[in-house]
Amino acid sequence: MSRRIEPGRGEWAVRTEALTRHFGAVRAVEQLTLEVPTGTIFGFLGPNGAGKTTTIRLLLGLIAPTAGRAAVLGYDTRVQADAIRCNAGALLEYPGIYERLSAEDNLEFYGRAWRLPGAERRARIKELLVHMDLWERRRDSPTLWSRGMRQKLALARVLLHRPSIIFLDEPSAGLDPEGAVALGESLLALARREGVTVFLTTHNLGEAERLCDQLGIIRDGHLLTVGSPDEIRARAGGPRAEVRGRGFSAPLLERLGEQPGVLRADADAGCVRLELRDGAQVASLVRLLVTGGAEVEEVQRYRPSLEDAYLALVSAEP
Amino acid sequence: MMRDVGTVTWKEWQELMLPGGSLWGGAWSEALIVLGAMGVFIPLQVGPAWVQSPVAVCWLWLPLLQMTGMIAESIAGERERHTLETLLASRLPDEAILLGKLVAAVGYGWGLTVLSLLVGLVVVNLGHGAGQLLLYPAPIAAALLALSLAGGLLVAVVGVLVSARAPSVRQAYQRLSIALLLAFLPIFGTQYLAGGWLAPPTAARSDILVIVPMLLGVLFVADSCLLLIALRSFRRGGLGLD
Numbered sequence: 001m002s003r004r005i006e007p008g009r010g011e012w013a014v015r016t017e018a019l020t021r022h023f024g025a026v027r028a029v030e031q032l033t034l035e036v037p038t039g040t041i042f043g044f045l046g047p048n049g050a051g052k053t054t055t056i057r058l059l060l061g062l063i064a065p066t067a068g069r070a071a072v073l074g075y076d077t078r079v080q081a082d083a084i085r086c087n088a089g090a091l092l093e094y095p096g097i098y099e100r101l102s103a104e105d106n107l108e109f110y111g112r113a114w115r116l117p118g119a120e121r122r123a124r125i126k127e128l129l130v131h132m133d134l135w136e137r138r139r140d141s142p143t144l145w146s147r148g149m150r151q152k153l154a155l156a157r158v159l160l161h162r163p164s165i166i167f168l169d170e171p172s173a174g175l176d177p178e179g180a181v182a183l184g185e186s187l188l189a190l191a192r193r194e195g196v197t198v199f200l201t202t203h204n205l206g207e208a209e210r211l212c213d214q215l216g217i218i219r220d221g222h223l224l225t226v227g228s229p230d231e232i233r234a235r236a237g238g239p240r241a242e243v244r245g246r247g248f249s250a251p252l253l254e255r256l257g258e259q260p261g262v263l264r265a266d267a268d269a270g271c272v273r274l275e276l277r278d279g280a281q282v283a284s285l286v287r288l289l290v291t292g293g294a295e296v297e298e299v300q301r302y303r304p305s306l307e308d309a310y311l312a313l314v315s316a317e318p
Numbered sequence: 319m320m321r322d323v324g325t326v327t328w329k330e331w332q333e334l335m336l337p338g339g340s341l342w343g344g345a346w347s348e349a350l351i352v353l354g355a356m357g358v359f360i361p362l363q364v365g366p367a368w369v370q371s372p373v374a375v376c377w378l379w380l381p382l383l384q385m386t387g388m389i390a391e392s393i394a395g396e397r398e399r400h401t402l403e404t405l406l407a408s409r410l411p412d413e414a415i416l417l418g419k420l421v422a423a424v425g426y427g428w429g430l431t432v433l434s435l436l437v438g439l440v441v442v443n444l445g446h447g448a449g450q451l452l453l454y455p456a457p458i459a460a461a462l463l464a465l466s467l468a469g470g471l472l473v474a475v476v477g478v479l480v481s482a483r484a485p486s487v488r489q490a491y492q493r494l495s496i497a498l499l500l501a502f503l504p505i506f507g508t509q510y511l512a513g514g515w516l517a518p519p520t521a522a523r524s525d526i527l528v529i530v531p532m533l534l535g536v537l538f539v540a541d542s543c544l545l546l547i548a549l550r551s552f553r554r555g556g557l558g559l560d
Contacts (some may be wrong), residue, residue, distance in 0.1 A: 006480060060407050061554070062403070062406055062407060062554055062555070063555055064555055081554075082409065083410065085407060085408060085409045086409040088407075090404065090407040091404075092404055092407060093400075093403070094400035094401075094403070094404070095400075095404075096400060096401045096403065096404025097401070098329070098399075098401055098406070099399065100332075100337035101329070101332055101333060101337075102331040105332055109328070109329045109332075110408060111320070112325040112328065113325050113408045113409060113410050114408070115321065154404075157404075167407075201439065230434055279455050300525070
């Protein structure tokens with residue numbers, strides 16, 4: 001784990017092994033074992049207080065683990081945190097913008113901090129501000145800027161030194177839907193173009209599904225599952241159907257539940273919800289309902305969404 | 319390392335003197351008040367003794383007090399404005415962040431002192447020179463420069479230590495003001511010393527040769543110890559991210 005590899009060139013950008021962090025009696029992160037492949041966008045999902053921000057702080061070496069270990073870009077977070085921070089960018093819980101500095105000076109400061117040579121620094125600042133549509137406002141103080149503009153400036157700061165990995169802690173929090181989509185697109189375009197690994201925490205499941213190659217779901221410090229959005233959706237079960245209408249009697253529901261393609265049938269307030277096996281025919285089930293005396297108004301067949309899968313995981317009994 | 323210190327100092331000065339990239343709203347107004355008091359008003363009141371006796375030593379607290387606002391904000395302000403964690407997530411070493419903030423504060427306080435003393439010199443010559451060029455005698459000039467530098471460093475280091483532990487800028491400022499008041503009480507007391515210590519230039523010069531080196535020795539030891547403590551204790555893990 002602690003062997004040094006070329007930054008960003010190894011197979012895993014992030015590896016943790018039973019990583020644990022307690023704050024007194026609070027178990028913020030518990031036995032977290034995770035691998036994030038280099039060059040991917042990894043989404044870390046979980047309710048508030050699940051341990052997402054603490055995990056990022058641990059990975060950046062800003063706090064020490066209580067137990068376990070972690071490596072980022074091949075560097076051990078306990079003893080090589082400086083090397084991690086040299087090769088990483090981070091947009092944490094807050095944008096971290098200096099309001100007494102102009103937008104350009106904010107980037108100038110961090111460009112100097114990462115020791116970008118003068119000409120390269122100025123060119124990179126211009127490139128990013130133009131890309132973020134902030135070039136015309138570069139001399140403004142960001143004090144009165146919208147949250148979206150500040151987030152874009154913070155994202156420019158994160159990417160300024162061409163890091164091998166970036167950590168983004170809820171980058172779209174507080175943004176309107178258009179702003180969130182625009183920020184996501186900027187992020188995706190830049191991440192793909194520059195080939196960086198992205199470790200992203202978000203509450204926005206649509207954003208996670210759209211942007212991420214892999215997702216991890218954490219609750220109460222415990223990692224519940226890891227996989228691609230499709231894999232996680234699939235783990236929530238097979239196809240489902242919703243039938244709306246009247247006259248769904250208990251014996252009819254019982255017969256429905258006995259059909260070979262049906263795993264489970266529930267009804268409430270004029271709606272029957274069916275969990276189906278792959279390949280089950282909904283038409284024959286509807287026919288069964290109609291011949292059994294029910295009136296069917298609407299039938300909808302669907303796959304569980306990421307939201308269904310997420311809610312099923314985080315609300316399940318531990 | 320020095321480059322990183324310079325980077326942090328640059329940022330601190332930009333925030334202090336050119337907020338938002340303009341002169342408007344910078345710390346110039348506060349600096350001008352000190353300059354007006356210590357460079358114009360007091361020297362005019364004191365007259366030639368301002369340059370010929372160690373009386374200016376008694377006013378060195380003024381620019382140092384001016385520093386407290388800046389230094390109280392150094393860490394607590396970053397924490398309060400939610401920029402600290404981003405700063406700590408950068409590649410800048412702990413020592414560079416600490417020293418950069420110290421250099422910026424000391425540079426501001428000491429620069430203001432030197433400027434005030436120079437302006438005071440001009441003002442005394444214009445107001446009381448009577449055709450003669452009055453200059454700070456070398457021992458007094460050296461004492462003023464050395465004491466303000468050592469005193470400034472003391473205020474800055476204490477300030478950073480207080481600021482790093484204070485939950486808010488307000489509390490950091492309050493704690494630092496009390497500490498500074500206690501530290502400068504002996505200096506305020508010198509105003510009530512026998513007039514002979516301050517007035518006759520020759521006697522003052524001989525006293526200064528004894529007292530100032532002793533005082534500088536004490537400040538040097540205090541500065542060194544506190545700087546070592548600050549360098550050892552200023553660590554990312556200990557700055558309240560827990």
